[in-house]
Amino acid sequence: FKPDELEGFDQVGVVNGLAWTSVGGELLQVEVSVLKGTGKLELTGSLGDVMKESAQTAVSVVRRIGERYGIDPDFYKSSDIHIHFPEGAVPKDGPSAGVTIVTALISALSDVKVRHDVAMTGEITLRGRVLPIGGLREKTMAAYRNKITTVILPKQNEPDIEEMEPVVRQALTLRPVSQIEQVLQIALCEGQKKGPRQPLPAQKPLPAATGEAPVHSSPIPIPQ
Amino acid sequence: FKPDELEGFDQVGVVNGLAWTSVGGELLQVEVSVLKGTGKLELTGSLGDVMKESAQTAVSVVRRIGERYGIDPDFYKSSDIHIHFPEGAVPKDGPSAGVTIVTALISALSDVKVRHDVAMTGEITLRGRVLPIGGLREKTMAAYRNKITTVILPKQNEPDIEEMEPVVRQALTLRPVSQIEQVLQIALCEGQKKGPRQPLPAQKPLPAATGEAPVHSSPIPIPQ
Amino acid sequence: FKPDELEGFDQVGVVNGLAWTSVGGELLQVEVSVLKGTGKLELTGSLGDVMKESAQTAVSVVRRIGERYGIDPDFYKSSDIHIHFPEGAVPKDGPSAGVTIVTALISALSDVKVRHDVAMTGEITLRGRVLPIGGLREKTMAAYRNKITTVILPKQNEPDIEEMEPVVRQALTLRPVSQIEQVLQIALCEGQKKGPRQPLPAQKPLPAATGEAPVHSSPIPIPQ
Amino acid sequence: FKPDELEGFDQVGVVNGLAWTSVGGELLQVEVSVLKGTGKLELTGSLGDVMKESAQTAVSVVRRIGERYGIDPDFYKSSDIHIHFPEGAVPKDGPSAGVTIVTALISALSDVKVRHDVAMTGEITLRGRVLPIGGLREKTMAAYRNKITTVILPKQNEPDIEEMEPVVRQALTLRPVSQIEQVLQIALCEGQKKGPRQPLPAQKPLPAATGEAPVHSSPIPIPQ
Amino acid sequence: FKPDELEGFDQVGVVNGLAWTSVGGELLQVEVSVLKGTGKLELTGSLGDVMKESAQTAVSVVRRIGERYGIDPDFYKSSDIHIHFPEGAVPKDGPSAGVTIVTALISALSDVKVRHDVAMTGEITLRGRVLPIGGLREKTMAAYRNKITTVILPKQNEPDIEEMEPVVRQALTLRPVSQIEQVLQIALCEGQKKGPRQPLPAQKPLPAATGEAPVHSSPIPIPQ
Amino acid sequence: FKPDELEGFDQVGVVNGLAWTSVGGELLQVEVSVLKGTGKLELTGSLGDVMKESAQTAVSVVRRIGERYGIDPDFYKSSDIHIHFPEGAVPKDGPSAGVTIVTALISALSDVKVRHDVAMTGEITLRGRVLPIGGLREKTMAAYRNKITTVILPKQNEPDIEEMEPVVRQALTLRPVSQIEQVLQIALCEGQKKGPRQPLPAQKPLPAATGEAPVHSSPIPIPQ
């Protein structure tokens, strides 16, 4: 198989999601642009209704928690937000890109890069809970194929980890989370500014979140 | 069966509803976020038309009675309201979440927490009447599974209580109501601020509502 | 059969309509809330297109004649109007709730109560004519079951009175009308303010409306 | 057959149209209300798309020619216009009510009554031409049944007059027209203010319109 | 056959188009009204989506080139434009009325009459190119039947001229064009103000357009 | 076959795209007009949903990068943008016109001409990446037929070059790109102002883009 062409550097407003379709898992990037404007929200990329609602929920989450990340609380009326999923001809649906969209929004609005070697999946709720998703096995295979090192997944999907391909399970650092703040702490580059990037070591759980250490404490190089 | 993962603490803007589907009863949470804005109403979670209209009716009820709960009467134009039902891929419909939505709105707008051990079901009308619903037996089984201690139900559903599972009937405190004010008096935490939370004892009926005492006067611990 | 639970007191903005469905007649209440706002019209209760247009026509009638009932002529831009038909899951359609909606609007906007023992049916036109409806026999049976004492019906339906159930015909005071002003004179409580409520005696026809006396000049107690 | 109940007096904003359906001709009234407002156009009465467009065309005609009839040229932004066709449950469509709608609009906006014994049919174009319609035979039968004395029809339908029922043709005064100004001159009551109403004698053609005298120069009493 | 009734004089905002349907060619007039307003665009006459887009394209063309014809460049926000195709019950679609709509718009906005003996067909592009159309043979037959003397057609349709009916080809002056400015030069009456109207002689090609002389250099009287 | 009629000169706001349909490749021009306005976006030409979203994405790209090309950053609210694809009756869809639309927008907004002998294809993402497309063989045949000299294609489509017709491959200069800035550097005429136009020699890769030289270093004259 031919791995999708990923850009090998961290960017603002671009986050790796993971999708699960009838033909397997797939890396599904989201792009967010913040444009000077009047508060319009643009959603493109052949998104189904559930996915559009997921994006609206993500925007509301960011409006509620954005100030903690240095985001102007009036962004929703002084900016236009465009959320786009590339490969515009491919229909996409489902709620599992929720955490991906929140992360891309926070990145674009705060001008903080996102780790390009991290991928994630999880439904988001209005108050920031991360709900379980389907297809973890297939999604992690897609992450592995695309040279992702770290996958963020919902804590409620931990029982599904045992069904992963052994080689994939060995290669990836899995980070189960239950709150969006944990996702952002892992995926945003802010903490990495003062030195060369290293694969993230196992992190201490967030003060407000109880004990969700990475399933694999040290990343394993991806075989090629 | 695996109980849904409920958070074990009271929150603002989060209320436990009860749904009845072809595969049984289910706990159906509603989340409400109040965001500084311009009066937009956002409804997400794969809601059908009847449920959307139920939410609009709930908003009108809150606009009418909100001041009694300390809510700024201009909220409808200075705030955006987002009402979300998690598990965004699951279609949801019907009017029976009416009281749940009113409660979540009042909580979010007045910043008062809602009891996390209470669940409720009931259609709401524009002037605050609570109309009967279907599936009481299945809904109360879902409440029991999720460690709810108190279920608020429409007074007109009292005849359906005898069809409940005996063990569920023993475990739950049932609170039949006919007006939304009764729902709020039971579910909002305001009265519990000055001391440790206790399972609510049987309450006196509201002055304006005639004699709807709990069916079970003392809560029974849920077996595990 | 179990009679619908009607509240036994007069209210503002609540009027008893009568619907005719494939399974018989039914009491169909309408609720109107007037909220400080910007002129939005909200229609809920699973209404079909004809019924929605009927509500819009009713609003226009009230905008034209409202001042005679002490209603601020600018209400249409300083208020939001919500018209709701309870039992939100039941589809409702047809033009025959026109007079009911006008009455509820006038009541809510002028803060005058509506008689709870009166029910009504009739299509409304833009200049206030009351047009004939179908299902008089079934509708009056529903009124009788719900302990209504007085039914307002279109004058053009007088020929259908002979098809009513004899016991229903004996029990109900029938008030044929051809203009909305007649409906309002019968249904609004204003005239009853100065004394205890009595079942309405036969009224003199309105000056502008020719000779439409009640078909039964004195109300007959409803057997129970 | 039972004739529709027509009100026997001239009114403002009410005009008799003539419709042609699969079950024959029918009198189809249009009602127009002009309400203080902000320029909204409301169309009700189960109108099909062609009929809605016909109403929009009629409004544009009135915006263009209204000043000649004393109408405030800014009405389109200081008033809301409601155009309603009674019997709201009956679907209606087609362009042949165009002249009827223009006449009702001019009447309502200029506060001039319309002759209640006149009925009309004809498509209207943006610059006021009257285009031919179908079903003249059936439509004139409906006019006859409803005690109409004068029928305005498109000049291009003159060849269809010979297919009319002889008794109907004898009873009605037919007024073929090709321009909307001719319609208004016949139907508006303005000219009749100074004396008792008489059935209109044959009129001179309008200066700008060539020679369209009534087909019957003197009205014939309708047999009853 | 019975020729459509055409008015025998030049008008502002009225242009003869040519349509091609399954039953042959047809003369298809467009009417444009410019009303004091706020920039709304009204499209009526049972137009299909392609034709509506064609009208929007025509409006954009006029917004771009209008000043050359003395049109206030702010017309798009100080006027409402109504584009109507008579015979409102007949569905119409396709892009070939593009040049007709542009001509009617320019005429209505600049108050210059359009030649009533000219008919035209051609798709318009945003920068004013005239693209080829279908049905030239049928369309020119309709023009001939309606006593048109001059037909404007797309230059790219010149190869189709040989398929025209010989008698029609003899009777009509054909004017192939590739740019909208050529259409306007032929159809607008401005140039004819100083003297009696003559059938247009063969014109010099526009400076910017290369050599598109009329196919027939002198008009031939239409036999009757 | 008959080649489409292309205008033989460079224009502002007109760009040659390449489409791939069931009947082969086709040259598909896009036209953009920028009109003084209020920020409306008009999309015409029978575009499917994917293509409309592609246009919206293109607009957002231009809002983000436009200033580098001298475009007023407020254009999105002081101008109306009309994007039109001629041959309005032909349905068009898919994301592969993304780069074409961006190029036409940049040209129209900056008043810089676009090379008329260049055609292009490629999906655009929000941050300006050029994604691969289908039908390269057919699209390049259409370019060849239309006397295009240079075709811009996505770098990820380089493997498809070997499937091109040999004669086409000989005749065309192919320019694989991965970023929109490369497209603009090739297609915009700005760089050619100081001298007679020459077929573009192989260009140095953009500083920010790594080594994408033309596949054919010198253009080959098209046989006729």
Ligand SMILES: [Ca+2]
């Ligand atoms: Ca892919």
Ligand SMILES: [Ca+2]
């Ligand atoms: Ca799932």
Ligand SMILES: [Ca+2]
């Ligand atoms: Ca669940």
Ligand SMILES: [Ca+2]
């Ligand atoms: Ca129910």
Ligand SMILES: [Ca+2]
């Ligand atoms: Ca009922």
Ligand SMILES: [Ca+2]
């Ligand atoms: Ca009826």
Ligand SMILES: [Ca+2]
């Ligand atoms: Ca009738």
Ligand SMILES: [Ca+2]
């Ligand atoms: Ca017809």
Ligand SMILES: [Ca+2]
């Ligand atoms: Ca015709």
Ligand SMILES: [Ca+2]
């Ligand atoms: Ca064609």
Ligand SMILES: [Ca+2]
């Ligand atoms: Ca083509």
Ligand SMILES: [Ca+2]
């Ligand atoms: Ca593709």
